[in-house]
Amino acid sequence: MPGTNLTREEAQQRAQLLAVDSYEIELDLSGAQEGGTYRSVTTVRFDVTAENGAGSFIDLVAPAVHEVTLNGDSLDPAEVFADSRIALPGLLQGRNILRVVADCAYTNTGEGLHRFVDPVDDQAYLYTQFEVPDARRVFASFEQPDLKATFQFTVRAPEGWTVISNSPTPEPQDNVWTFEPTPRISSYITALIVGPYHSVHSVYEKDGQSVPLGIYCRPSLAEYLDSDAIFEVTRQGFEWFQEKFDYAYPFEKYDQLFVPEFNAGAMENAGAVTIRDQYVFRSKVTDAAYEVRAETILHELAHMWFGDLVTMEWWNDLWLNESFATYTSVACQAAHSESRWPHSWTTFANSMKTWAYRQDQLPSTHPIMAEINDLDDVLVNFDGITYAKGASVLKQLVAYVGEDEFFRGVQAYFKAHAFGNTRLSDLLGALEETSGRDLKSWSKAWLETAGINVLRPEIETDTEGVVTSFAIRQEAPALPAGAKGEPTLRPHRIAVGLYELDDASGKLVREERVELDVDGELTAVPQLVGKRRPAVILLNDDDLSYAKVRLDEQSLAVVTEHLGDFQSSLPRALCWASAWDMTRDAELAARDYLSLVLSGIGKESDIGVVQSLHRQVKLAIDLYADPAAREALLARWTDATLAHLRAAAPGSDHQLAWARAFAATARTPEQLDVLDALLDGSQTVEGLVVDTELRWSFVQRLAAVGRFDEAEIANEYDRDRTAAGERHAATARASRPTEEAKAEAWASVVDSDKLPNAVQEAVIAGFVQTDQREVLAPYADRYFDVVKDIWGSRSHEMAQQIAVGLYPTVQVSQETLDKTDSWLTAAGPNAALKRLVSESRAGVERALRAQQADAAAGR
Numbered sequence: 001m002p003g004t005n006l007t008r009e010e011a012q013q014r015a016q017l018l019a020v021d022s023y024e025i026e027l028d029l030s031g032a033q034e035g036g037t038y039r040s041v042t043t044v045r046f047d048v049t050a051e052n053g054a055g056s057f058i059d060l061v062a063p064a065v066h067e068v069t070l071n072g073d074s075l076d077p078a079e080v081f082a083d084s085r086i087a088l089p090g091l092l093q094g095r096n097i098l099r100v101v102a103d104c105a106y107t108n109t110g111e112g113l114h115r116f117v118d119p120v121d122d123q124a125y126l127y128t129q130f131e132v133p134d135a136r137r138v139f140a141s142f143e144q145p146d147l148k149a150t151f152q153f154t155v156r157a158p159e160g161w162t163v164i165s166n167s168p169t170p171e172p173q174d175n176v177w178t179f180e181p182t183p184r185i186s187s188y189i190t191a192l193i194v195g196p197y198h199s200v201h202s203v204y205e206k207d208g209q210s211v212p213l214g215i216y217c218r219p220s221l222a223e224y225l226d227s228d229a230i231f232e233v234t235r236q237g238f239e240w241f242q243e244k245f246d247y248a249y250p251f252e253k254y255d256q257l258f259v260p261e262f263n264a265g266a267m268e269n270a271g272a273v274t275i276r277d278q279y280v281f282r283s284k285v286t287d288a289a290y291e292v293r294a295e296t297i298l299h300e301l302a303h304m305w306f307g308d309l310v311t312m313e314w315w316n317d318l319w320l321n322e323s324f325a326t327y328t329s330v331a332c333q334a335a336h337s338e339s340r341w342p343h344s345w346t347t348f349a350n351s352m353k354t355w356a357y358r359q360d361q362l363p364s365t366h367p368i369m370a371e372i373n374d375l376d377d378v379l380v381n382f383d384g385i386t387y388a389k390g391a392s393v394l395k396q397l398v399a400y401v402g403e404d405e406f407f408r409g410v411q412a413y414f415k416a417h418a419f420g421n422t423r424l425s426d427l428l429g430a431l432e433e434t435s436g437r438d439l440k441s442w443s444k445a446w447l448e449t450a451g452i453n454v455l456r457p458e459i460e461t462d463t464e465g466v467v468t469s470f471a472i473r474q475e476a477p478a479l480p481a482g483a484k485g486e487p488t489l490r491p492h493r494i495a496v497g498l499y500e501l502d503d504a505s506g507k508l509v510r511e512e513r514v515e516l517d518v519d520g521e522l523t524a525v526p527q528l529v530g531k532r533r534p535a536v537i538l539l540n541d542d543d544l545s546y547a548k549v550r551l552d553e554q555s556l557a558v559v560t561e562h563l564g565d566f567q568s569s570l571p572r573a574l575c576w577a578s579a580w581d582m583t584r585d586a587e588l589a590a591r592d593y594l595s596l597v598l599s600g601i602g603k604e605s606d607i608g609v610v611q612s613l614h615r616q617v618k619l620a621i622d623l624y625a626d627p628a629a630r631e632a633l634l635a636r637w638t639d640a641t642l643a644h645l646r647a648a649a650p651g652s653d654h655q656l657a658w659a660r661a662f663a664a665t666a667r668t669p670e671q672l673d674v675l676d677a678l679l680d681g682s683q684t685v686e687g688l689v690v691d692t693e694l695r696w697s698f699v700q701r702l703a704a705v706g707r708f709d710e711a712e713i714a715n716e717y718d719r720d721r722t723a724a725g726e727r728h729a730a731t732a733r734a735s736r737p738t739e740e741a742k743a744e745a746w747a748s749v750v751d752s753d754k755l756p757n758a759v760q761e762a763v764i765a766g767f768v769q770t771d772q773r774e775v776l777a778p779y780a781d782r783y784f785d786v787v788k789d790i791w792g793s794r795s796h797e798m799a800q801q802i803a804v805g806l807y808p809t810v811q812v813s814q815e816t817l818d819k820t821d822s823w824l825t826a827a828g829p830n831a832a833l834k835r836l837v838s839e840s841r842a843g844v845e846r847a848l849r850a851q852q853a854d855a856a857a858g859r
Contacts (some may be wrong), residue, residue, distance in 0.1 A: 112137025191269030268303030323390025357386030497541030564603025650687020734766030
C-alpha cells in the first residue's frame, strides 16, 4: 500500500527547513460520475531557510505523476516520484515555486477523496477525509500539521453539482468553482465536498456578527433532515464557545455536511465539517441518539478554535485537540439550562469514561501525551485515552485550577497563538499564569504516565454509627503485562457524597458533599469525623476525577438493593459504571451483575444509561459468564427484555430500547415467533412502530438463528433499496449460521478488496455472532494466516476493520491466547498491527478470568 511512514524526526527537519506560503490546487472532477482517476494540479509557494541547494520532499499518493516543475525547471517524474514522495533534491532556493501535475484516484475506503454512488438516484457523491495523512491522496502537500499555508481550490465539476470547501462557495463559471484562499491552516483540515447535495441555509447573528450556516445531505435523506434541531444546537455552541473563548469564530462560514460511508463520527475541516450521515435518522431513535449527535456537532464546532485556529505542532498532542473538544462539548451541553441534555455529564460518566477505563487497562495503555514517532503510531492512537481519558483529566484540571481560571488561560492561549502551532507547554503556561498553580508536577503525574488509580474509603464507626475515622486509600495497580511505565499515585480533586434513604420518597438523596484534594496513598478526611454514618458514601461524587471507585461494604449493600433509587442520574451512573468495572475485573460475577441490573434497571430514567446497560449485560453473558450457565442467563435476560417491552409506556424511548434489546437475544421458538409476528404485523405492541431500522434489527436476528435465508433478506431489501438497506442486508447475509454463509462473507472481505468501507464493516458485523462459536471456530487459524498480508496490502482503515473485527474474540479459551502468542512471535508484525492484535488478545484473557470467577460464584 503506497504511503511512506513519515517520522517525527523527518517532519521536524522539514519544518526547520521550509516555510510554506500558499497552495493553488486545480482538480478536474468532471468525470466523477464514472469514477476512476482525476487530474490534480498543485502549485506550491514556499521559502527555504537554508542556503541555496538544500533538498527536501513533498508528499503525494497518486497512480501517475505527469509533470514536476521546480522554479521553472522540469524534473523527470520517473526519477523523483516513488512510493508517496516527490524528491526535491538539492535544488531549493530562498523562494520556490513547485508545480505538480498528477492523476489521483477516487477511493471507496473513506480516505482521500471518497466516491459513493447512491442506489436511490444513481448519482455520485464525493467528500474528502484527510486526517491524518491523506490530503496527499488528492494534491501534492507537505503533509504535517505545523507547515500551515493558505489553500486556494479550483474545481471543475459535472453540470448541476455543488462544490463546498473551506471558503465560501462561489458562483460557478462553466461548471468551474474558484474559491478564495483560506486563512493559514494545516493541510489535514482542508476539504472538498462535491455532488448534487441537498442543502438548507441559515445564519448565526449576534451583536453585529453574521456567520452563514449550511447543512447538506444527499437528496434521498432530505425528508429526514431535521435541520431546525441541528441549527439550534449549532447556535447554542456558537454562543457558548465565543463567550468562553473570548475569540470570535475564526472562519467566514460554517457548513455541516452529512456524508455517506464516513469512517469516523465527524471531521473538523475548517468551516466545512463532515459528519456521518447515519446522524440523519431515518427511523425513530431514542433521545440518547440525539444527545450523541448534539455532542458530535459541538465537538466539531469546538475544534474550529482548538485544532483549526490553533493547531498542534505534531501528533503527540492529538489528545489535546480531541480531549479539549470532548470536554468543552459536554460542558456546553450541561451549561444550557434550556438544553434537552442538562444531564450530559451523566452520559459522559456512563459512556466516555467507561471507554477510557477499558482502554487504560489494555497492554497498549500509554500516557495521555503519547510518544508518536511516526504516522503508524498516530493512526492507531484515536483511542479511549486520546479522547475519553484526556477529556476526563481536563475535567479534573478544571476542578484543580478553577473553571474561571481555566477559561481565562484558554482565552490568552487563543490570542497568543491564532493561526499558529503549539505544544502542550504553551497551554499549561497560560493556565499557570491565570491560576497561579504550578502545573509541571500535575502534568507529569497525569499526562506523562499511564494507568488508572483506584480509590477506596476506609471508615470506622462507633456503636452508635458515628464516624470515628475516615480516610481515602489510593492504589496504583500494576500496569498490564506488556505496557510501558510504572504505576503512579496522582493528585485527585474529588467530592465525597453522603446519601440517605428518604423515607417519604424511597429515594437516595445527597445530604452533604465534601470536596477535597486526595494525594498519596492515604488521605484523611477529618470533615466527616463525628458525623453519623449515612446509608451510602460515594467517592468521586460529581465525577470530577478519573479513577476507579469502590464502595465500602455497607454502601455496597445499600446500593445493591437501591441502585435505581438515587434521586439524581449522575450518582446512579457512577455506581452502574463501578459495577460494570467490577464485572470486567472479575470482582463481580456476571450472573450477579445480571441480577443487579434486573433489580434496578426498571427504575432507571436515563435512556442512555438504560441502553448502555443493555449492551453491557449482553456482553457480560456472552463473554464473561461461565459457558455452562450462559444459556440459562440468556434465557433469563431475554424473558426480562420481553416483559419490559410489553410493560413500557407506549411510544416511549424505553419501549424502543427494550424492543432492540429483545431482538438482540431472542432465541426460543416462542420468542422468535414474536419477532416474526411483529414483522408481518400479525402481532403488535401498543405504541411500538416497527419502522425501517427496527425491521432490520428483527430481520438480522431471524437470519442469525437460521429462520430467514436469502429470500427473506432479499424481500426486506426490496422494501429498502437504499445505501442503509444495502448495509443491513449485507449484515443479515453474513449473520446466517451456515458454513456457506460464513465462507461467502469471509471471501468478500478477505479474498477481495472490492467492498466499500461501510459495506465491509457491515459484513464483519454480521459475520461475528457470539452464539455461532462452533461454525466460526475454523476462522481463528485463517485469521492468523492472512492478517499480516492484509495489513500490508490494504489502506489503513480497511486493514484495521479486518484486524480488529475478525480477530477470534468469541473463542474465549487458552487455545486462542496461545495461537495469538505464537503468531505475535513468528509473524513479527509492525508496531501498529501488533498493538491491535495484542489489544484483542487482552479482551480474551479478561473474558477467561471473568468466566472462571463466574463459574466459582455458581458453585
